[in-house]
Amino acid sequence: MTTDSQALAIRTRDLNLWYGTFQALFDVDLKIKQGIITSLIGPSGCGKSTFLRSVNRINERLGYVRINGAIEVLGKNIYDEDVELVQVRKQIGMVFQRPNPLPISIRDNVLFGYNIHTQGRRPSYREQDDVVENALRQVLLWDEVKDKLKSKATELSLEEQQKLCIARLIPVKPGVLLMDEPCSALDPKGTEAVEELIWELRDNYTILIVTHNMAQARRTSEECIFMLMGKVIEHTATNTMFVTPAQQETADYIEGRYG
Amino acid sequence: MFAETALNVRDKKVQGLFRLIFGLMTVLLIIPVLVIMGMLVYKGGSIITIDFLFTAPTDGMTAGGIFPALFGTVWLVAVALLISVPIGIAAAIYLSEYAADNWFTRIINLAIINLAGVPSIVHALFGVGAFVVFFKFGTSILAASLTLAIMTLPVVIVSTRESLQAVPRAFREACWAMGATRWQTIRRVVLPNSVSGILTGVILEVSRTTGETAPIMFTGAVFFTPLLPQSVFDQTMAMSLHLFVVATQVPGVPEELPFGVALVLIGMVLVMNSVSIALRMYLRGQKKW
Numbered sequence: 326m327t328t329d330s331q332a333l334a335i336r337t338r339d340l341n342l343w344y345g346t347f348q349a350l351f352d353v354d355l356k357i358k359q360g361i362i363t364s365l366i367g368p369s370g371c372g373k374s375t376f377l378r379s380v381n382r383i384n385e386r387l388g389y390v391r392i393n394g395a396i397e398v399l400g401k402n403i404y405d406e407d408v409e410l411v412q413v414r415k416q417i418g419m420v421f422q423r424p425n426p427l428p429i430s431i432r433d434n435v436l437f438g439y440n441i442h443t444q445g446r447r448p449s450y451r452e453q454d455d456v457v458e459n460a461l462r463q464v465l466l467w468d469e470v471k472d473k474l475k476s477k478a479t480e481l482s483l484e485e486q487q488k489l490c491i492a493r494l495i496p497v498k499p500g501v502l503l504m505d506e507p508c509s510a511l512d513p514k515g516t517e518a519v520e521e522l523i524w525e526l527r528d529n530y531t532i533l534i535v536t537h538n539m540a541q542a543r544r545t546s547e548e549c550i551f552m553l554m555g556k557v558i559e560h561t562a563t564n565t566m567f568v569t570p571a572q573q574e575t576a577d578y579i580e581g582r583y584g
Numbered sequence: 585m586f587a588e589t590a591l592n593v594r595d596k597k598v599q600g601l602f603r604l605i606f607g608l609m610t611v612l613l614i615i616p617v618l619v620i621m622g623m624l625v626y627k628g629g630s631i632i633t634i635d636f637l638f639t640a641p642t643d644g645m646t647a648g649g650i651f652p653a654l655f656g657t658v659w660l661v662a663v664a665l666l667i668s669v670p671i672g673i674a675a676a677i678y679l680s681e682y683a684a685d686n687w688f689t690r691i692i693n694l695a696i697i698n699l700a701g702v703p704s705i706v707h708a709l710f711g712v713g714a715f716v717v718f719f720k721f722g723t724s725i726l727a728a729s730l731t732l733a734i735m736t737l738p739v740v741i742v743s744t745r746e747s748l749q750a751v752p753r754a755f756r757e758a759c760w761a762m763g764a765t766r767w768q769t770i771r772r773v774v775l776p777n778s779v780s781g782i783l784t785g786v787i788l789e790v791s792r793t794t795g796e797t798a799p800i801m802f803t804g805a806v807f808f809t810p811l812l813p814q815s816v817f818d819q820t821m822a823m824s825l826h827l828f829v830v831a832t833q834v835p836g837v838p839e840e841l842p843f844g845v846a847l848v849l850i851g852m853v854l855v856m857n858s859v860s861i862a863l864r865m866y867l868r869g870q871k872k873w
């Protein structure tokens with residue numbers, strides 16, 4: 326367990342990751358605090374997605390990924406022998422870069438995770454209705470879709486799809502939300518709406534968000550991590566990073582001297 | 585402004601020439617199909633009646649109908665499918681959804697591709713050795729269908745696996761990220777979205793199996809038997825072999841008889857292919873992503 330004054334949501338120790346012989350992460354040591362939004366920035370290909378995908382262990386599906394070091398989530402190393410993968414994924418929700426609603430109805434999308442995790446006892450229709458309404462209200466989508474819950478989720482606009490992808494995590498009650506460039510497929514208006522939503526969720530979840538958009542990182546997060554070529558360069562309060570970065574590389578990136 | 589130049593004229597000529605060549609090739613392609621169908625209908629169409637379909641051959645197979653052969657082919661194909669489809673689909677699911685990409689699965693993939701390339705007469709010899717002799721099934725529907733099943737298995741596996749892989753990876757990741765197990769993901773997302781492709785592949789396989797001759801002629805199909813099979817341990821007549829026999833082995837067959845048999849055989853295949861295409865269009869219309 327942690328000895329820090331503020332509880333940690335994610336703590337990594339000497340995390341190294343290889344895709345085959347290519348090393349994508351080098352000695353990543355991070356302490357991500359619980360209950361705040363932390364943003365992860367860095368140029369394309371620096372390992373942001375890779376890091377996120379090792380936190381919910383979705384990377385290991387690829388047979389050639391090798392990991393060493395530890396990732397503790399809420400105090401427990403998720404790579405320990407006695408850890409159940411399903412429980413890890415349940416506790417750590419993920420939002421992807423391209424909205425990926427399932428090709429089923431809006432209602433069924435929201436209920437997908439919920440139904441999987443309440444097996445044995447089939448939830449009543451009323452119960453499910455409440456779950457759907459509550460989740461969609463939390464992502465500010467209820468008013469738009471309440472009259473077409475039975476229609477295909479893939480027919481929604483991208484912005485609505487991305488909100489739905491967040492909504493379907495809520496009934497599973499994750500403690501941590503990982504978001505991999507959740508706004509990069511959206512137009513400016515959609516970006517603004519989803520950002521606003523992320524901000525609203527801050528009180529109930531620990532959020533780790535990858536973004537390419539410096540302004541977004543600045544607007545939404547309290548702490549910021551800068552990565553470069555698989556290494557963590559700097560991790561401080563967002564304001565500090567954007568005003569007085571400690572490392573030269575950070576300053577260069579923030580001023581737009583990398584891609 | 586915007587007027588045609590000499591260069592444009594030349595380019596357009598070249599472009600027109602290639603268009604013509606490609607178009608001609610396409611026409612060339614459908615000519616054999618039309619000729620074959622036309623000839624079969626012209627020469628064999630007159631013999632086809634309800635009686636022809638539902639009576640047995642008579643007079644040393646120079647007259648009468650084709651019912652035992654029709655019936656036998658349905659049996660052979662049905663039993664072959666009952667064996668190859670469940671195994672093939674299960675193997676494809678394993679290879680696509682569970683197996684890691686390592687040297688072992690690569691060897692299995694190689695084996696499947698090679699199995700698909702084995703000539704059907706070799707399958708026939710294998711069938712005789714393994715099912716007729718070693719397992720003592722004798723020449724029977726079971727032995728013939730097992731031989732057909734082994735022959736179709738690689739194609740069922742490959743086409744099923746392709747349908748599964750066509751389901752976007754993002755759907756699977758969405759499920760995993762909500763804590764769904766592999767099986768829940770397959771059951772609720774991957775299979776429902778690939779079923780049209782899987783079915784199409786299977787039906788196309790059926791139509792191919794229907795016309796196979798070599799694998800069944802030593803393992804379970806016979807030249808002539810007036811008896812309909814009672815169980816999978818009986819021998820049977822079959823359409824493809826019957827066609828071979830009346831076309832080449834029996835003297836004094838009226839000319840329209842083999843053409844009639846061929847027409848029915850092709851008809852069966854065409855009907856199944858059309859069902860497959862219709863099914864695919866219907867199921868495609870149902871899904872959208």
Ligand SMILES: Nc1ncnc2c1ncn2[C@@H]1O[C@H](COP(=O)(O)OP(=O)(O)O)[C@@H](O)[C@H]1O
Nearest residue numbers: 344347349368369370371372373374375376387
């Ligand atoms: N599945 C994979 N197989 C092999 N290499 C990969 C894979 N995914 C990412 N990489 C490599 O790992 C590095 C980090 O990629 P990624 O984590 O996607 O970067 P980011 O999200 O910061 O743009 C890149 O060099 C990329 O080419």
Ligand SMILES: [Mg+2]
Nearest residue numbers: 373374375505
């Ligand atoms: Mg990325």
